[in-house]
Amino acid sequence: MLDLPLATAEFVAVDTETNGLSGEKCELTEIGAVLVGGGELHEEWDSLVGVAQPLGRYIQRLTGISQDMVNAAPAPEDVLPRLATMLRGRVLVAHNSRFDVRVLRQAFARAALEWPDPPVICTVQMARRFAPLQERRGLATLARALGIEVDEVHRALPDARTCAQVFCALFGRLCANAPTIGDALTVLGAKKVRKRPASVPRRPRGERPHLAGLPHEPGVYVFRDADGRPLYVGKSVDLRVRARSHFTSGAAWTAQAEHVDHTVTESELGALLLEDRLIKALKPPGNVRGKGEPDGYVYIRCRLDIPFPILEVAREPAVGHAVCVGPVRGRAAAAELVEQLNSLFGLRHCGRSMPARAHPSAYGQMGRCLSPCLNDLDPNVYRERLDAALRLFVGRSGGEALLGRVDEQIREASAAQRYERAEWLSRRRSRLEALLARLGGVLRAIHTGARLVLAPHPSSAGRADAIWVAGGRVVDWGAVDGASLVERSARAFKAAPPVGRLGGWLSADAVSEARLVGAWVALNSPPMLELGPRVGGAQLSRFLGAHGVVLHRGEGERSFAPVAG
Known part of the structure; x- marks a missing residue:
């Protein structure tokens, strides 16, 4: 045939x-x-x-x-x-x-x-x-x-x-x-075989590529074989030192590495973002999916595209329409906070697949769950409770808002002479205060507002990358440039959802960048500026000047395009 x-x-x-x-x-x-x-x-x-x-x-x-x-x-x-x-x-x-x-x-x-x-x-x-x-x-x-x-x-x-x-x-x-x-x-x-460029000399077997051209700067490097195919993408705050270290690791791809390209960034965060984008674009065989050790940061998230949504703890923000709070450090503490919120607002304690029950669960019998599993609950009633819980994190200080809500409930219970409930709420408040201190992150929904994050150079004063985050997504980034700073900040503010909206939208491609920026910000606490409807040059200049970054008007933007083969 x-x-x-x-x-x-x-x-x-x-x-x-x-x-x-x-x-x-x-x-x-x-x-x-x-x-x-x-x-x-x-x-x-x-x-x-x-x-x-x-x-x-x-x-x-x-x-x-x-x-x-x-x-x-x-x-x-x-x-x-x-x-x-x-x-x-x-x-x-x-x-x-x-x-x-x-x-x-x-x-x-x-x-x-x-x-x-x-x-x-x-x-x-x-x-x-x-x-x-x-x-x-x-x-x-x-x-x-x-x-x-x-x-x-x-x-x-x-x-x-x-x-x-x-x-x-x-x-x-x-x-x-x-x-x-x-x-x-x-x-x-048949696989297409590309010819080795005549301008690229072969190196003797057992020798590493020439790395003297790599600077002692933060950035991203791409190792390639003799035919120009990418083998490995890496980032570092010191390109030359990190690139050399691969040839003592015994990784299999190093035997094929013939030459290396690099792009300098102004910060470690800039290098992280560029590395993530290049790995997605080039798909080098040396980069294993799921690279990196777990850093302990998690998100409290609520997917709004399922019936009777639940609060859950996960390592990444949710894809699609959701509210994601964090990142915060400590899965156990975050899970306990979710349990406290569920009991305070009567939300579901079970998983996404809600089992149908003939009788209320233990939480329902104690009055800590509205029991939608009985199939007789109006979804609007549940959604009102859920929205009340999520609105605590739409502002700038979710932790203070949560404690304030419990204080209000304590006063209401005392006024109604429900002293047992007031005592129960007081114990809850003490526990919540301890939990918030342990979590060590920003209890705020990531889709709210627009921010300019300043990622400083690891060793040189006055240099930094500017990262604009709106709606939980990285909408723009690059070296600080006075010629376009106001315009890019205004575009970022327009990309943010309206104030007070419950729920943002993240695509699958945006999730990894959102997590990279969130975890880096939580760990390093860099300077950040909340962007408003009227973002002016004077406001931005004061912000940058306060943190030692000098605007160089007219300076060209750094290119973050993938390294050419």
């Missing part, structure tokens, strides 16, 4: 939906297939598939496939033979084919059916080869970039149809490079 001409072959574009679990627990819930021939779409087929385990709530919301739908669906052994017939003598096409083929192989094995083992073409690989300027290769994003309309996602047949259209859009370029099916598999599977 591999010797058949590619132009006259028939293809089946396939997409699968699953229960969202991994490994052996992964089950097929829906399959869609579209027959493609001559660059056109022909026959379509799809079917729901019965599952053994109940579907989770999240995957039902994502795909729109409910538990009732899969309960009424045919079993895998009744569905898969039809797919096997369609694949016989044809080429399977899928977007991110490794996933779909693994799911199908596993489903065929469970149904005691023989996998037809067709040749497989992946449209992600086609996009890498024939649309290299398209950086985002998700199915819907890639399709729109190729001029294909996408009306529905996360269902098997619409996604299979979109995959078939993407395949047809790139099919002509594939045929121009591969006359047969076997040639196509070779073209798409």
Whole structure:
């Protein structure tokens, strides 16, 4: 079959939906297939598939496939033979084919059916080869970039149809490079080898790259191999000393390192941010995901996109619509603070998946929980209590606001002659005061307001990086430059949510930067300026002058673009 001409072959574009679990627990819930021939779409087929385990709530919301739908669906052994017939003598096409083929192989094995083992073409690989300027290769994003309309996602047949259209859009370029099916598999599977630039000399084996050009300054360095590919990205407050230390560590990538690029920053925080962005952009093999030791800082967060939201403690801010408070030091103290807040405001003490109960939990029986698990609570009542708890942290001093709220409750209980409750609240206040002293951070929702953070140079007075944080995100940063300082500060203030809004929005890409800045600020307590609606040059000059940073009007901004290969 591999010797058949590619132009006259028939293809089946396939997409699968699953229960969202991994490994052996992964089950097929829906399959869609579209027959493609001559660059056109022909026959379509799809079917729901019965599952053994109940579907989770999240995957039902994502795909729109409910538990009732899969309960009424045919079993895998009744569905898969039809797919096997369609694949016989044809080429399977899928977007991110490794996933779909693994799911199908596993489903065929469970149904005691023989996998037809067709040749497989992946449209992600086609996009890498024939649309290299398209950086985002998700199915819907890639399709729109190729001029294909996408009306529905996360269902098997619409996604299979979109995959078939993407395949047809790139099919002509594939045929121009591969006359047969076997040639196509070779073209798409081969890795592109870049030639070593003639200007880059090879170093003798066992010698390290020339590092004398690295300064004793804070910044980021990128080690590359002889072909210019990035091997490792690192940061330091002393570039030369840190780069040299790698060649005593025995790391595997050092044997391939031929030369090193670097970018100087004004501060350690600037180096941290640039390192994070370069690792995301270059994806060097020497940088292990999850780099760095846990630093002890955590967030108290509340995701507002779930029914009856809960307070929880996590190492990172929440992605999406949420309120995130911190960072604060000490997971145990933060967890105890959450427990105290839950009892004070009657919030849920259970996890995100709320169990249905016939009787109140122990907290509900003690009057410390509104018991939404009984399914008879008005969500607006719960939300009012939750909003009251979260508003304590929307101002600048969440700790003082929390203690003030407890003092108010003590006075109310005393006025109503509820002396036992007043005594209970007094004990709570003492415990809260001790907890706040232990947490050692800023008890403030990170999405509130806009701030200019001044990160000073580790050794040279008068030098600093300016980092503008608004809505919990790093919206701008760079070396202090008098020519653009007012304009950049005004833009940062406009990027902040309105005063008093409960909840901010963080994308997945912004979370790591938010945590980097938050933990660094909590540890170093740098100078910070709250930005208002009228940010003036005089105000900024006084702030910088008070901390020994001199404005150099007209100085060019430092470039933080990725280091070129």
